[in-house]
Amino acid sequence: MSAPAVARTLPSWARWVAPIGTGVIGLALWVLYVDVLQAAPLMLPSPIAIGEELVLRWDIIWEDMLITASNALIGLAAGSLIAVMFAAIAATFRPVDGMLAPIVAALAVIPIVAITPILNTMFGASSQFGRQAVAGLTAFIPVFVNVLRGLHQTTPVHRDLFRSIGATGEQTFRKLTFPTALPYLTTGLRIASSLAVISALVAEYCGGPADGIGTAIASYAKSGHAALAWAYVVGGILIGLAFFLVTAALEWWATRRAPA
Amino acid sequence: MTVTTPAVRADAVGKVFPTKTGEVTALTDVQLDVAPGEFVSLIGPSGCGKSTLLRLIADLDAPTSGTLEIFGKPAAKARHDQDYGIAFQQAGLLPWRTVGENIGLPLEIHGKDKRQRADRVAELAELVGLTDFVDSHPDQLSGGMQQRVAIARSLAEQPRLLLMDEPFGALDEMTREYLQSELTRIAAETHAAVVFVTHSIPEAVFLSDRVVVMSPRPGRITEIVDVGLPDERDEQLREAPEYYDGVTAVREALHGTTTARPNER
């Protein structure tokens, strides 16, 4: 029970120092495990070595980051757009909701490694399309689920109000239903953003043009360049974080005025 | 319009809700006329159909029997013509809109141009005493202020009929008394007829020309109390004997008809 009481006495700088402290401790343990004890397998290099590679090879890592990030972004945008459309249809026509339910549930559990080759065959192995499609597909799920929920969140009093002032269906959607669903959309986007990056990256690993973070990670991990491979992993994390932070900011902006 | 056309005329109105466990008769045989400019309160225990009746008048639901006329027209037409304004227990403001934008919502929906809208919003904000807050968001307002925004919104189209479903139910007593005075002032200024749902006997008496007392199972009107207080309603009145008489009259009408067993309260 003392938790909230303690929280109040914590200085505000602890907010920033705590995660940094955790990071420093984590890095120290890592260095201890790899460099001092030398107990780690070769595949797990020291963070120092990773940092060196990151600096040394930043230009090629950056190039691949751009490719993976753009694939993830295109997938995220397209997947979200389609998800919003489907959610709007499902919210309007109940049966469609029921019809989509099993398909969405199944999509949510399809392994990326399984569908990427199929998408590559369907859409061409030499285009980035397969990756974008995979990113889109993974982004679709959380956006669809959240927007659909959001579209059902209008309160009876608001619905009554719009009816009482004789608003048309289109006006009700634009001025009530959509703004109500907006915070849900941004929550969905936030969840989808990290997933899109991860899945674009994993898709690269399953074929397609020989570029992007995922391809590089696998290539270098398999040729003994563990530190370089992990430098690429850091690149992937940076993309994921960038996506997360942008969408989290968006979510914060949208939920600011949301009803409690 | 002739003076004799009532603002609301309910003739043998009934409402039955089909539910999973059978039919619920929410209202039977409701007979009620509200004159233009008249202030009528609906009072009665929970579930007696007050809200249902109000929603029928507002054409938010359709009656299953009987007829309803608003200024001589069918309820649906009255709704489309914006003959009434409505306010609910929850203020029901859109949180992403400012106070001004909330007040102006009906005008916006009906395509009033920006200039006209701004003028009217300023006027309404003034009326409810929120001029300084037009650019605030609802979450920055107290409950009483939010409810005043909702009332301003319901007045936006200058309706001749105001429908209010426990608009002060969620407020504390002191704010409530204050808003009651405001409402009588506004109703007088706008010459609108008001149908006002409440749980509070003092509130009903303080505000109304007539108090409609209802009883549940099935919901029906059991008595209509003519309050007979002067048109001017001020704070003095709350301590006046006529007022206490009105309260006693409504209490008795109500208790005579209250059949709810304690366990179901």
Place this chain on the structure above:
Amino acid sequence: MTVTTPAVRADAVGKVFPTKTGEVTALTDVQLDVAPGEFVSLIGPSGCGKSTLLRLIADLDAPTSGTLEIFGKPAAKARHDQDYGIAFQQAGLLPWRTVGENIGLPLEIHGKDKRQRADRVAELAELVGLTDFVDSHPDQLSGGMQQRVAIARSLAEQPRLLLMDEPFGALDEMTREYLQSELTRIAAETHAAVVFVTHSIPEAVFLSDRVVVMSPRPGRITEIVDVGLPDERDEQLREAPEYYDGVTAVREALHGTTTARPNER
């Protein structure tokens, strides 16, 4: 314990909340004694510190100045000794527990054995008239019934002091009047002292021996009205002149001190 030890003694109690935008003085210099078995209401406009004072008494918060004694002990000790029972505006029932399990929660936490617990729960359910509902879940109950469960729960440990923060605030007026009568009966039966927060003047008058009137900015006691009604409080009383006198006295005490500007309501 001697008869002279008050149930609650607040001596120069003050409470300041540190907030992001500076300090908020919620209470200053509160001086209050509540005698055992006495029924005291706290009334005042929103934000005047009623809840804060109650929470200090319950040791849910600590005062920043002054001293508080409950039956002669520090508030924290009284809390650990379970000297008081508490009820809030929301019933605050645990939705996954049945009515019986909710009533028995404090007993369960204090390790009373199952048998004893069952007996006491049955007794309490009887007291609040919910014997038929002990196995129901809260969501199957009306708001008034839920609030009665909460009251039963606050009585579980036979406290000599009952703390209630607007327990009937969310209920409709008729249920409210009914529960007020119930509460006076229960308070009389259990001989508990009651500190009762309310917004409603009639409620405060109907229930209390003394009404403590508070005013905000900073929260302080401005007047204590001795109601002086007979111990027996029944429905008749609500129409009695002494009752109206009490209401008028409290209203005047309140309005004389209300400094809130309309815009902030």
Place this chain on the structure above:
Amino acid sequence: SSSESEEEPTTSASGTTEDFEPLTSVSLQLQWLPQAQFAGYYVALDQGYFEEEGFTDVEIIPSGGDIVPQDALVAGDVDFAVAWVPKVLGTLEATGVELTDIAQVFHSSGTLQVAWADSGIESVADFEGKRIGSWGFGNEWEIFAAMAAEGLDSTTVEITTQDFSMNALLDGDVDAAQAMTYNEWAQVLEVVNPETGELYQPEDFTVISYEDTEGAMLQDAIWADTARLESDPAYADAAVRFLKAITKGWLYARDNPEDAAAIVYDYAVNAELAYPVGPTHQLWMMNETNKLIWTGDDFGVIDSAAWDKTVAGALSATNQDGLNLITTEPADSAYSNEYIEAALAALEEEGVDVSGDYTEIDVTLTEGGQ
């Protein structure tokens, strides 16, 4: 052919008692899932050749997606590993570990680049500006080495990472796809040509074999831990016995390709719960694998010229990131014929005929390889 070496290894072959306890349990890490490419090892297991060499417990560990045989060997997870020479050279330089190629199972490269017959791609020189398929992960070095030998810039080709199927070629997503003679090439020929309704025919494609280019590199080899070979006589002894057993296995596979293919297939399906492409495909693979092993040289003996060619290719090749596979010559310890020669000598002593050639068989592919 016969053994040219007269020198006895420092540690003797099995049978002699030395001052160490002979290893009876060893493990071998493969570089992919069980299939006829690895027939010799499974045959040795099936025919009891390992037992004959004193091993009571031999584990053959298939690899999946990310398990790198040389890494498993370095980590000590296994005693021996099958891996391609250039990939191991890359790892050796990048990590600074030491491994030794103790037997070169494949004497020639089985890598092809397959293009449509009408594509105009006839040689590596035609790659420039084209989209070239490769599995990546180390399989691309022959392409880059061959291009480097032609003076071509590796950044002028666009590489598409092929997945496990040959659809990228069939759908025209790449101009030329990588294929192993023994596996993917057959997969292409197991597909029905929608125009004819029959399987695709070799004439439908142009095939560039890296064996014919300067990019050819040594492939499947048996690798051992260098330091352990030097310090642990039991391990060195086991290496020789292990090589004896697998030599016998591969000899069996050479002489009985049908049986050997069936043995691997059975083992894969029943013991490994792996589902390789069907029996006819395995037979094709057995046939092609035998061709890569039995080129007329002694089994397993590393040809220094081929080794040097591989090293030269590895030194010259740069990938699309502009990085080199290796920048310096590998250590001398990176290969040694000592063990395989000892094994062959011991086998001859025991009367096993390690000479002889492989006679190709005719394999008719079926749809889907089943």
Place this chain on the structure above:
Amino acid sequence: MRGAKGLGWGILGVLSLILLWEGYKLVGPAEGVVVGDDGSAGSGTILLPRTHERAMPHVWDMAARLFESTSGGDSPPLIVSVANAALLTLGIAALGLVIGVTVGMALGLVMQRWRLAEWGLLPWIIVSQTVPLIAFAPVINSIGNQIDRGGTPWPQWLSVAVIASYLAFFPVAVGALRGLESPDRIHLDLMKSYAAGYRTTLLKLRLPASVPHLLPALRLGAANAVLGVVVAEVSIGMRGGLGRMLIQLAGQASGDPAAPWGPIFGSVVLGLIAAGSIAVLGVGLKKYRRGEASA
């Protein structure tokens, strides 16, 4: 009644999807619809997918393929191999989920108990999910082998379960934190007024109140565990599970395009079973979800 109706619509949905697939296959061009193709390989953007057999096998071919032998010879029918592999994968996923839930709950409890822990850990927990599984699956496998060599038996499936738990723990940790913090102030005040300690409050209030948050988290965690096991199996090539079967059959996708769909269906069914089993758990915990309807 409503369940049956929902099922009906669901079946209709799946049928429409099949119809869409076959319908498009019927009318769509074999090479798809490509724009911006300059004649060279792999150029242009495909707007509509290819419809030939290798890209979009007939649904009935996929179904029929399930009953043919997995890889010719005397190998069992595909459906049997898939079922066997799915069982193994499911078992490992269950273990992965257990590990994930244990770790996730522990983190949730710690973060709820100490605000400083929440500040220190939560950002890293979020960052952890941006690290791709394929990057560290081999590391885990390798550490597992190290432990195994060190004398403590560490079978490969344990590594797979640990890798899967990495995906499973995340929603649980976040859901537990949110759930444990979900009780209303009024309930916390009530417990304080009873002078209840941390343990009592946890058992009587926080844990029961967290159920509505935990169930969706568990459902996500279960689905993630299955996905994680499949990826881990692919990555470290563990024998017997769906993951390796997926890559193995993908290897014959050119000549036998319907084959890879077997394990794909298998893993989808598995994911649904995993998520569905949480729904069953939810029924068992129904009384803790009474608040949900109103929310």
